[in-house]
Amino acid sequence: MAERFRAGGKLVVFGNGGPSTDAQHVAVEFVHPVIMGKRALPALSLTSDVATLTGVAARAGFAEAFAHQIRCLGEPSDIALGLSADGECENVLRALEVAREAGMLTVALAGGDGGTIAATGAADHVLIARSADPLVVKEVHVTTYHLLWELTHVFLERAGVA
Amino acid sequence: MTESLYPFLHAPSSDVDELVAQVRASTVAKVHEAVRLREEVFERERERLAVCARAMAERFAAGGRLLAFGNGGSSTDAQDLASLFLNPPGEARPLPAFGLTNDIAVITALSNDVGFDVVFSRQVAAFGRKGDIAVGLSTSGNSTNLLPAFDEARRRGLLTVGFTGGDGGRMAESPAIDHLFVVPSASVHRIQETQTALYHVLWELVTS
Numbered sequence: 563m564a565e566r567f568r569a570g571g572k573l574v575v576f577g578n579g580g581p582s583t584d585a586q587h588v589a590v591e592f593v594h595p596v597i598m599g600k601r602a603l604p605a606l607s608l609t610s611d612v613a614t615l616t617g618v619a620a621r622a623g624f625a626e627a628f629a630h631q632i633r634c635l636g637e638p639s640d641i642a643l644g645l646s647a648d649g650e651c652e653n654v655l656r657a658l659e660v661a662r663e664a665g666m667l668t669v670a671l672a673g674g675d676g677g678t679i680a681a682t683g684a685a686d687h688v689l690i691a692r693s694a695d696p697l698v699v700k701e702v703h704v705t706t707y708h709l710l711w712e713l714t715h716v717f718l719e720r721a722g723v724a
Numbered sequence: 725m726t727e728s729l730y731p732f733l734h735a736p737s738s739d740v741d742e743l744v745a746q747v748r749a750s751t752v753a754k755v756h757e758a759v760r761l762r763e764e765v766f767e768r769e770r771e772r773l774a775v776c777a778r779a780m781a782e783r784f785a786a787g788g789r790l791l792a793f794g795n796g797g798s799s800t801d802a803q804d805l806a807s808l809f810l811n812p813p814g815e816a817r818p819l820p821a822f823g824l825t826n827d828i829a830v831i832t833a834l835s836n837d838v839g840f841d842v843v844f845s846r847q848v849a850a851f852g853r854k855g856d857i858a859v860g861l862s863t864s865g866n867s868t869n870l871l872p873a874f875d876e877a878r879r880r881g882l883l884t885v886g887f888t889g890g891d892g893g894r895m896a897e898s899p900a901i902d903h904l905f906v907v908p909s910a911s912v913h914r915i916q917e918t919q920t921a922l923y924h925v926l927w928e929l930v931t932s
Contacts, residue, residue: 579811583804587797594796596863596912696813697924700804704920705758708913709751716747 563710564717566667569639572604576628576657577645580700582609584645584671584707591711600715606635608657628657638665644685645703646670647696649677658684671706673699754914761909761918766925769905773922776885776903777929783857783883784930790821791851791882793844793873794861797916799825801861801887805923809930816931824848824873844873854881859923862886863915865893865906874900887922889915 563573573592575585585607592605608631609615618630632642642661644654649672658668658679670685673693680688691702766773780790790809792802802823809821824847825831834843848858858877860870865888877884878900886901889909895901907918 580804580807583800583807586803587800590796590800596797697808697928701917701921701924704917705755705913708917709754712913713747713751720743 563641563667563669563714566639566641567603567714567718571637571639571641571667572606573641573643574606574608574632574636574661575643575645576608576631576654578651578653579647580696581645581647581671581703582607584700584703585609585643587704588643588707588711591707592714595711595715601718603714608632625652625656627653629653629660632657632660632664632666636661636664636666640664641667641669642685643669643671644679645672646677646679647673647699649674649679649681649690651679655679655682655684662686671703673703757911758914758917761907761914762921765905765907765918765922769922772903772905773926774929776905777926779883779903780857780885780926780930783855784819786855788820788855788857788883789853790819790857790859791824791848791877792821792859792861793824793847793870795867795869797912798861798863798867798919799823801916801919801923802859804920805859805861805927808924808927812927812931819931824851841868841872844869845876848873848876848880848882852877852880852882856880856882857885858882859885860887860895861919861923862893862895863889863912863919865890865895870895871898871900874898885926887919889919 575588577585589605589607592603608628615627618627642658644658646654655678662668668685669687670679671689672679673691676688676690689706691699693699792806794802802825806821806823809819812818824844831843834846860873862870871894874884884900884902886895886904888895889907892906905922907915909915
C-alpha cells in the first residue's frame with residue numbers, strides 16, 4: 563500500500579451495511595490522520611455518493627454499485643480495499659475483480675471463513691477475522707485497519723528499506 | 725511524534741528483516757493493549773451498561789427513537805450504531821434509529837448559515853421528542869458540537885448516552901449526560917475500538 567501511495571495512487575474503500583461505515587472510517591483515517599504530523603493521503607469511500615450508488619443500483623443492479631465507480635474513478639496505481647463481514651458480498655467481489663483488471667492493488671477484509679472472496683482469490687491480500695458473528699468481525703476489522711494505516715505510514719517513511 | 729510511536733524508524737539499521745520483525749512486535753503489542761483495554765473497561769462498566777440498556781429498552785418500548793451523532797471516525801460509529809438498531813443482524817427486532825450525520829445538505833446548511841457547533845443540537849431540536857434517546861460519541865469528550873446537542877436533548881426530555889475517551893474531557897463535566905462511558909486511553913484508535921465493543925454490547929443488552 564505504501565508503494566502505491568508513493569507512486570501517486572489513491573485508496574478506494576467499499577462495503578455494505580455496517581462495513582459501509584467502516585469504508586468511510588478508513589477514508590477519513592487516511593485523509594485526515596488523528597496523529598499530528600502524519601501526511602494526508604488520498605482515500606475515497608465509494609459508499610458516500612448516494613446519488614451514484616442508488617443510480618447505478620437502479621439502472622444496472624446493486625452488484626455493480628462499486629464496480630462501476632472503480633471503472634470510472636480507478637487508476638492502475640490505486641488500491642482497492644473491500645470489506646465484507648461474511649466474504650459473500652457480490653458487489654464487493656465484482657469491484658475487486660474490476661480493480662484487479664485495471665491493475666490496482668486489491669485488499670479484502672473479510673469475516674467468517676473468508677467466503678467466496680477468499681475462495682476465489684479475488685484480492686491480492688485477504689485478511690480474515692475468523693468469526694461467524696458480524697459484530698466480532700467488525701471489532702477485529704477496526705483494529706486491523708487502524709494498524710494498516712499505521713503500518714502504511716511506517717513503510718512510507720522508510721522508503722529506502724522495504 | 726513518529727519517534728514515540730515507532731522508535732525503530734529512527735534507528736540506523738536499514739535491514740528489511742529487522743524492520744519487519746519490529747513492526748510485527750509492535751503490532752502484537754498493540755493488539756494485546758486493545759484486548760486489555762476492553763477487559764478493563766467491561767469489568768468496570770458492566771453494571772452501568774446493564775442499567776443504561778434497561779433505560780434504553782424502556783424508551784424503545786414506549787415508542788422512543790434513537791438519534792446518534794459524532795465527528796470524523798466517530799460519525800461513522802454513530803451511523804454504524806444507528807444502523808445496528810435499524811437493520812440488525814440475525815433475528816433481532818429492528819428498532820427506530822438514525823444518524824445525524826447522514827444528510828450532508830443539513831450538515832452543510834447549518835454549518836454555513838449558523839456554525840458547525842449547532843449541526844447536532846439543531847437536529848436534536850428538530851427531530852427529538854420526549855422519550856427519545858440521544859447517543860453522542862467522541863474520543864476526546866471536547867467536541868464543541870456534541871456538548872450543546874446533549875444540553876438540547878436534556879431540555880427536551882431525551883435519555884442521553886455519551887461515549888468518550890481519555891479523561892472524559894468536557895463531556896465528563898456535563899450535567900446533561902445520563903449515562904457516560906469513558907475509555908481511559910491516550911490512543912484515539914484504541915478508544916474507538918473499545919467504544920465499538922461497548923455499543924455492540926449495549927445493543928445486545930437492549931435487544932435481548
